[in-house]
Amino acid sequence: MSSCPVEARWWPVWAFALLLLASGCAEPPEDLPDDADAPVVEAAPEAPTSQELGALVERSLEGSQVQVNADTLLDVIGARVSALPSGDSAEAFVERRLEAYGVPRVWRESFPFLAWDRREASLEVVTPEEGVEGELNILSLGHVGSYEVEAPIVDAGYGTAEEIEALGDAVDGAIVLADVGAPEGYGRGVHRTEKVTLATEAGAVGFIQVNTTEGPRIPVGVATLGDEETELPAVAADRASGQALRGALAEEQPVMVRLTVDNWMERAETDNVLGEIPGQSDEIILVGAHLDSWDLAQGAVDNGSGTLAVLELARALAQHVDDTGEVPYRTIRFAFWMGEELGLYGSRHYVETRLDDDRIQRYAAILNLDVVGDPVGLGAMGRPEAEPFLRQVLTGVAEGGIDLDEAVGTRGGIYSDHQPFLMQGVPVLSVRSEQRPEAAGVSHTIHDTRDVIDEPGIARSAAVSAALLWAAANAPDLGLERWSEEEIGRRLEELGVRDPLERAGEWRWP
Numbered sequence: 001m002s003s004c005p006v007e008a009r010w011w012p013v014w015a016f017a018l019l020l021l022a023s024g025c026a027e028p029p030e031d032l033p034d035d036a037d038a039p040v041v042e043a044a045p046e047a048p049t050s051q052e053l054g055a056l057v058e059r060s061l062e063g064s065q066v067q068v069n070a071d072t073l074l075d076v077i078g079a080r081v082s083a084l085p086s087g088d089s090a091e092a093f094v095e096r097r098l099e100a101y102g103v104p105r106v107w108r109e110s111f112p113f114l115a116w117d118r119r120e121a122s123l124e125v126v127t128p129e130e131g132v133e134g135e136l137n138i139l140s141l142g143h144v145g146s147y148e149v150e151a152p153i154v155d156a157g158y159g160t161a162e163e164i165e166a167l168g169d170a171v172d173g174a175i176v177l178a179d180v181g182a183p184e185g186y187g188r189g190v191h192r193t194e195k196v197t198l199a200t201e202a203g204a205v206g207f208i209q210v211n212t213t214e215g216p217r218i219p220v221g222v223a224t225l226g227d228e229e230t231e232l233p234a235v236a237a238d239r240a241s242g243q244a245l246r247g248a249l250a251e252e253q254p255v256m257v258r259l260t261v262d263n264w265m266e267r268a269e270t271d272n273v274l275g276e277i278p279g280q281s282d283e284i285i286l287v288g289a290h291l292d293s294w295d296l297a298q299g300a301v302d303n304g305s306g307t308l309a310v311l312e313l314a315r316a317l318a319q320h321v322d323d324t325g326e327v328p329y330r331t332i333r334f335a336f337w338m339g340e341e342l343g344l345y346g347s348r349h350y351v352e353t354r355l356d357d358d359r360i361q362r363y364a365a366i367l368n369l370d371v372v373g374d375p376v377g378l379g380a381m382g383r384p385e386a387e388p389f390l391r392q393v394l395t396g397v398a399e400g401g402i403d404l405d406e407a408v409g410t411r412g413g414i415y416s417d418h419q420p421f422l423m424q425g426v427p428v429l430s431v432r433s434e435q436r437p438e439a440a441g442v443s444h445t446i447h448d449t450r451d452v453i454d455e456p457g458i459a460r461s462a463a464v465s466a467a468l469l470w471a472a473a474n475a476p477d478l479g480l481e482r483w484s485e486e487e488i489g490r491r492l493e494e495l496g497v498r499d500p501l502e503r504a505g506e507w508r509w510p
């Protein structure tokens, strides 16, 4: 479903008429704005002054609607599962908010994906007959179907490639036990999807991820990054359950367990929700957040916080345009991705559909807001050359009363919606932020609730992001080029993401 630019008070009448023509309203084509060929006006961009950026930050903070949006997004809608009614409600909610904020173009883009929902999971010890001390608490990981397996367990430490290999034949036919994270000094994190793949390749018939922090927390997540179901039952357990199984293993072997999992899975479609403030050129600055969450709680940290931030900055930027009558040089596009938690489906689809005709060339930079707290600094993944531009933004933001780290970050990783853009060489900007201590480790658990997020911090991050986006949309020269194909591979290697991309079958360089 798409909608017409109903509210464009600030837009000059003639430009509005052109916009209507370009978009073919009343029924705009589904993928309207990227296809709008001719820029409305050609004018030289003018960099905003630090006073202008400062004023944008101040006004953004004054009008904050983070709290009122959290009332609906988190308290009324809550968990937002793609293709289930909760996900649909969330899509409708952000769409209505963008329209209410006067964002001139709001539309949806559908994509196919493998929808998934949790049913049951249980783990029982078969031998030793006396079982283990305490209860075994598990939750299924995503994209796991229905299974009942009985097999011995093997302890694979953190489940890294080296540890799985060291176990040799013992993994074949066994259920692998692996801690969250990576051994000390390993040099990089190891994602659960990598571990599930490694265990599957080594012949395992089950996988149990053990949490590394004490307490009843069981972090879940998707078990495969591909568009497919797992070949084995993959579940997550709390710390105590993992320790109980390891205790049994230390006493006598084998320890046989019965792992039973039942879930719902179906091919389905769902929608990304998009909006934009059209610019004067055909270049685009995109800011996105994934709107979907895990099913276990409100998804407040992951990613209610980012969703609230993007709504907030869309409001602030639409207001800024309305107040000043300025039209940004580059289009500013807002994206609410669905299907992120099950494998970055929404953002992957978005990027893929813009590759064939090379529309991806139009993306001058993107910003991904996934897990947002109080802002601490700015960055650009793998791009030290972004420093002069980011320094100007820092000065403007400070003018608005928010002091950030002087140092500009260049680090980056994968596993969120910037990944498909990063892998096409599109410049990826970042606003680094800090969570409240209570929010540590709550992502993907039953504890990801509204009380742990920092709503004033999210409003500040949104204000900083609004200034960053406005500056990026109007900079005469951002100083950021899209990387060539060869350069993408080189930079990704520098960012330290070659291994996980290879493991996921996504490394396309020699």
Ligand SMILES: [Zn+2]
Pocket (backbone or CB within 6 Å): 290, 302, 303, 370, 371, 416
């Ligand atoms: Zn997330």
